[in-house]
Amino acid sequence: MAKMEVKSSLLDNMIGVGDMVLLEPLNEETFIDNLKKRFDHNEIYTYIGSVVISVNPYRSLPIYSPEKVEDYRNRNFYELSPHIFALSDEAYRSLRDQDKDQCILITGESGAGKTEASKLVMSYVAAVCGKGAEVNQVKEQLLQSNPVLEAFGNAKTVRNDNSSRFGKYMDIEFDFKGDPLGGVISNYLLEKSRVVKQPRGERNFHVFYQLLSGASEELLHKLKLERDFSRYNYLSLDSAKVNGVDDAANFRTVRNAMQIVGFLDHEAESVLEVVAAVLKLGNIEFKPESRVNGLDESKIKDKNELKEICELTSIDQVVLERAFSFRTVEAKQEKVSTTLNVAQAYYARDALAKNLYSRLFSWLVNRINESIKAQTKVRKKVMGVLDIYGFEIFEDNSFEQFIINYCNEKLQQIFIELTLKEEQEEYIREDIEWTHIDYFNNAVICDLIENNTNGILAMLDEECLRPGTVTDETFLEKLNQVCATHQHFESRMSKCSRFLNDTTLPHSCFRIQHYAGKVLYQVEGFVDKNNDLLYRDLSQAMWKAGHALINSLFPEGNPAKVNLKRPPTAGSQFKASVATLMKNLQTKNPNYIRCIKPNDKKAAHIFSESLVCHQIRYLGLLENVRVRRAGYAFRQAYEPCLERYKMLCKQTWPHWKGPARSGVEVLFNELEIPVEEYSFGRSKIFIRNPRTLFQLEDLRKQRLEDLATLIQKIYRGWKCRTRFLLMKRSQVVIAAWYRRYAQQKRYQQIKSSALVIQSYIRGWKARKILRELKHQKRCKEAATTIAAYWHGTQVRREYRKFFRANAGKKIYEFTLQRIVQKYLLEMKNKMPSLSPIDKNWPSRPYLFLDSTHKELKRIFHLWRCKKYRDQFTDQQKLIYEEKLEASELFKDKKALYPSSVGQPFQGAYLEINKNPKYKKLKDAIEEKIIIAEVVNKINRANGKSTSRIFLLTNNNLLLADQKSGQIKSEVPLVDVTKVSMSSQNDGFFAVHLKEGSEAASKGDFLFSSDHLIEMATKLYRTTLSQTKQKLNIEISDEFLVQFRQDKVCVKFIQGSQKNGSVPTCKRKNNRLLEVAVP
Ligand SMILES: Nc1ncnc2c1ncn2[C@@H]1O[C@H](COP(=O)(O)OP(=O)(O)OP(=O)(O)O)[C@@H](O)[C@H]1O
């Protein structure tokens, strides 16, 4: 599909009409309305064909940004909304690409924005042309020339705070690539009268104020200046400060700019010295002085200022002083000096100041030119920018306005010429029949002014050069004579009586019908201003100055080059320079910027219709439109035209296959546009009337809407269908997926249901089988049980008789047997140790085994005792037998017994065999000695005790003296009847003897021994073994003993402590023997 190219056009989104050529109907009112409408919408630029009308917005608009530069760069003129950049781009591109020198003519009244426009053009060109260090330096120098020239050539006026007081034409030179090489500046007619006098509310040139505000103290001192503005007569004080302008800062900018442009330090200094000198000149005052010859003379009041000026400029003070007092006229080698009166002196002073300043300005321009001059000699392409005053129609119009308006007439002429020429050329080029264009040609006015024989300027010069009295009035008279018949010249006093009664035309004035309106000129001052006289004495004084710059400014002061010819008048100078300018411009392709000032208040948003109307008139803008529209109002190349309107015809829409021209033909035929409304050129279609174009535009708009609707419709249809198809496809996919999912789900449901049913059935089946099996089992069990019961019943029935008699006993026995068995087996494991003294015995398990348990314990004890005994030797056995005997005899009867259990029975304590003392005793005893021990024998009479050896043999009991061993008594055991002792813990015992025996003569024996138990036991055992009779052993605490004839009672008393722990024995009386036991 072919891509549709969308091209924007000036005609898109237009506010009012962007091109006045298209204005329908065309008159002043619609023209102003259109401007106003656009101005109100911040559209300050409007075209008249290729001319740009610019309305000063008096505020910064965001339409000059680098982005905007990019927007307009390399775009066709009519492609975007009107802009000064579009014009600049067009001019620059045709310069670069088509090798056509360009000029940009900027006109408009003071404050309309000419200087700003020229700067915008320069900055645009600087932005789009080549780059690189060298190129950038050139650009910078060109741009920085502006601040310098503005400082010296601009001033605050009532109309504009930064009014250019000179005309400026700048040629910017480019190489073949379009890179800037340099430039040339020409200046026109600086308003030098401003140096000495400023109208109310206006200022002198900026540089004076900038110098005084911005210079350092040091510099001021050097220039012999004071900072105070009021010190200087040439500076008007009522508007010394301008709102929003920082003079001091601007001074720095200017000095910086001078440096960039290439001024050397000493040059910049010289310039400032001249400025200071001018300022100080104003302070020179004169006083009248009468001379003897009656002529008036003047004298300088205070010479101090003069002295300082001379110091500053290195002029001989005397010379200068003289130049202010005398005037020398030279004629034919004759020198005549006349004195100057005060008025003449002031005139001379001011003339010097004005000349000094204007020459300085020209010098500056030349100096800048020197710096920005293109360095190469290669062929250059040139773009000229003309920032010159527009038509001026004031209440009082003087020589300056005349000159300015003359210049504008010339510019208008060139405009007409060039526009028409171009138009004509185009017609020829395009092969279109040239029809006569009805327009006003101002050549006749130019002729009125500049004609060499009878032009106003020539008349003026003639008057000035004429010997005799020359005044403004004589000049007017001359005009009245010469120009009276001229159509555009009006004067009350002219020969022509037309204006005799015209009261709007004063006598001292003449009026010219300029192409832009009638202007009334006051004739006063014309001659003087044209003469522009500086007395030769002053120029010579200046030439003599030691100051190089001043010296160079006044070359005519050099006496060697005295030229008696008058210098050219201001008028002829201007005429010449205008002629040069025009010649220059004629070789170039013109581009016009017409600046309009919307109000007098320098304020934004105010659009004063009357003021604008005035400007439109004198700028001749309607004329412009008319000229432009003289043939065809609109023309366009075939391709863009077809591209723009092809949708209006079926054959050309959407694509036209053939050549564009035939496409346009088909299109116009189809649209039934009257044939007289258009012509076909070679490459362009020419439309006579804007109406036709607007019809086309309307149709196009309508058609675009229809097309938009159609596109919308198709797009919507397409979109809906695409959506529908997508949805349909999606629906199928979703349905498929859903079906699959539903089937899957259903299948899974069925499957799980089948499983459930299956499991239920299986369960049911299994339960059924189980039930049957259980039933069968139960049946079997029942049968078995029944059978068992049956058999049981049978058996019981059969064996009932046996069971009843024995069963219980048998069971009992069996059980008992089992229990006993178990008991005994357990006992076996729980047996205590074999130690006879071990008291442990397992607890009894059953009550009914109590006796058995005890018996078993006893038997076990006996058994282990036996076991224990079986270990004994015979001797041990004997000892234990004795101990056993003792136990039987005394245990629990005698308190002494327990202490004897631990003592071994030794029997023979006295070792009679070994002791030789007892040899005799031993020898006397043949039998075995059983006891040999020392005892205490209690004296029967007093109870006192004596030691005796107590000996027991198998048959006898012997008592022997302990010392001698002599036997004292011998008792056969058969005579021993009884042994008595107490139950207490004493060792007393009585041995009773058989009554009537030999031994018994002295009575029974009472002894005390430590081994009572042993002795009594052995005595008993020996007696028993010898006599086979048991010895009677009496244990009592009171017993009777036979002492000789007396029966004495031995009584044991407990508790006496008299003799410590030893029992004491005492005979109380015949019948009582008391033994005290402790
Ligand atoms: N395009 C613009 N955008 C914003 N302000 C502007 C523009 N053009 C002009 N001005 C304002 O208007 C003032 C006057 O403009 P400018 O100095 O260019 O006038 P001029 O036509 O050169 O006047 P003169 O003939 O007195 O020199 C400027 O100082 C600026 O404030």
Ligand SMILES: [Mg+2]
């Ligand atoms: Mg200006």
